[in-house]
Amino acid sequence: MDTGQAGPAATATATVPAGNLDGRVQAITVLSPIKPGWWIWLRILFWTLGHLQFLAKPLTQLSFIHYAHWAVVDRIPFNGAPQLGARLHYKYLLFESNFNGSWDQYIEAFSEVVGQRMTAIWGSSFGFPGPIPVAPFKAYIRRNEFAANYYWSAYPQATTTIVLQALELQHKFGRFVAQTRSMSAVEFADAYDALLTDVQQDL
Amino acid sequence: MSNVAGQAYSLTVLTPVLPDREPALRASLQQLNEGRRSLFEQLGDTHLVRLVLVDQLVYEGPPQLRDTLTSRYLLFTAVFDGALEPFLNRLCRRMGPVIDSVWSHCVGFPGTRDPGKAITYFRHNQIDATFFYAAYPDASVAQVLDALTLRERFTSFALQAQDMQPTARQAAFEATFPSSSRPR
Numbered sequence: 001m002d003t004g005q006a007g008p009a010a011t012a013t014a015t016v017p018a019g020n021l022d023g024r025v026q027a028i029t030v031l032s033p034i035k036p037g038w039w040i041w042l043r044i045l046f047w048t049l050g051h052l053q054f055l056a057k058p059l060t061q062l063s064f065i066h067y068a069h070w071a072v073v074d075r076i077p078f079n080g081a082p083q084l085g086a087r088l089h090y091k092y093l094l095f096e097s098n099f100n101g102s103w104d105q106y107i108e109a110f111s112e113v114v115g116q117r118m119t120a121i122w123g124s125s126f127g128f129p130g131p132i133p134v135a136p137f138k139a140y141i142r143r144n145e146f147a148a149n150y151y152w153s154a155y156p157q158a159t160t161t162i163v164l165q166a167l168e169l170q171h172k173f174g175r176f177v178a179q180t181r182s183m184s185a186v187e188f189a190d191a192y193d194a195l196l197t198d199v200q201q202d203l
Numbered sequence: 204m205s206n207v208a209g210q211a212y213s214l215t216v217l218t219p220v221l222p223d224r225e226p227a228l229r230a231s232l233q234q235l236n237e238g239r240r241s242l243f244e245q246l247g248d249t250h251l252v253r254l255v256l257v258d259q260l261v262y263e264g265p266p267q268l269r270d271t272l273t274s275r276y277l278l279f280t281a282v283f284d285g286a287l288e289p290f291l292n293r294l295c296r297r298m299g300p301v302i303d304s305v306w307s308h309c310v311g312f313p314g315t316r317d318p319g320k321a322i323t324y325f326r327h328n329q330i331d332a333t334f335f336y337a338a339y340p341d342a343s344v345a346q347v348l349d350a351l352t353l354r355e356r357f358t359s360f361a362l363q364a365q366d367m368q369p370t371a372r373q374a375a376f377e378a379t380f381p382s383s384s385r386p387r
Contacts, residue, residue: 025251027251029255031260031261033261033263033270042333043333046205046333050205050334065338066251066339067208067250067251067335067336067338068335068336069205069213069215069332069333070332070334071215071333076219076276077218077329079218079311079324079328082221082310083219083274083310083311085273086272088260089267089268090267092260094215094278096215096280098282125263126266127261127264127267143261143263146255146257146278147255148253149233149254149255149256150235150236150252150254151252151254152243152251152252152253153251154243154249154347155250155344155347155348155351162354163338163347163350163351164338164339166347166350166351166353167339167347167350169350169353169354169357170353170354173353183373185369185373186369189372189373192376196361203354203358
């Protein structure tokens with residue numbers, strides 16, 4: 001297959017391009033050409049995912065994603081000369097994610113945990129080989145990926161799991177403080193032990 | 204709206220690069236990397252930012268027909284708290300020189316001297332999300348940072364307090380987490 005020109009990340013080494021990384025948070029940016037007419041399917045699919053939460057639940061099981069979004073790019077905004085109007089044959093699917101762990105682990109998880117959803121989404125794009133086996137899927141993502149030139153996170157050392165644990169602890173801690181405000185030392189000790197048991201998975 | 208999940212907003216902007224300005228834009232983006240930590244921190248409400256130069260579209264071979272971009276494009280994505288207009292306002296007013304240093308290389312950018320025009324420019328070039336996922340959609344940047352700090356402090360306290368007597372532990376807790384600093 002003539003893959004023609006590819007995104008810059010396709011030529012990246014096995015290491016993460018420096019622009020895609022801030023601390024423990026990594027960016028992935030993928031832009032793929034949508035087959036004619038399939039943009040309608042994508043709009044229906046994403047509308048369904050957005051309104052029927054249980055369908056999007058597997059994404060939460062991929063507990064290493066902070067934020068992710070897809071966009072059907074159906075027009076390139078025009079700003080006048082010297083920009084030339086873009087006459088493209090296709091609409092494009094833009095995917096951006098912010099996650100922890102290695103790039104390989106990320107794509108493997110997509111392949112193994114939400115493979116059907118990946119087919120539903122990227123099956124609309126030219127060249128998608130399917131999520132399994134994972135090697136061609138990784139090669140496909142690499143070809144369509146663009147390395148960030150600048151990437152920044154407000155909490156770069158925190159994984160998604162740690163953020164969620166911290167928020168849960170914050171909630172339980174606030175409740176604990178309110179409940180123990182007027183307790184004796186003995187009562188406080190019992191409540192504190194109960195708190196420790198309750199939050200041990202959050203520490 | 205697909206750009207919103209809970210209280211979080213995902214903004215994507217795609218702007219054309221002026222002819223022959225790609226090297227200068229790359230240099231500006233490299234300079235951002237050199238001052239990286241403090242730049243967007245000053246906004247206080249921004250979770251993530253990325254800037255990506257899109258130089259060409261991918262061709263996967265037949266039956267796809269080849270699409271060719273006639274301009275390079277700068278892709279800007281930010282995830283932040285709250286609504287779009289206030290964010291763009293803060294971006295243009297507090298980070299004017301930084302924004303100018305990047306987008307001055309893009310077609311039609313009016314500069315941030317008149318923030319209203321710059322905001323109009325960004326909105327004109329916005330690409331709406333079709334689906335936006337957030338792992339903690341209702342947590343602001345401030346809340347996340349507070350929670351992370353609390354987690355660290357409470358873990359440290361739990362280790363120190365494990366052998367304390369009840370009275371000492373309660374006193375140590377109140378000294379470590381005074382009423383004024385506790386989450387409400």
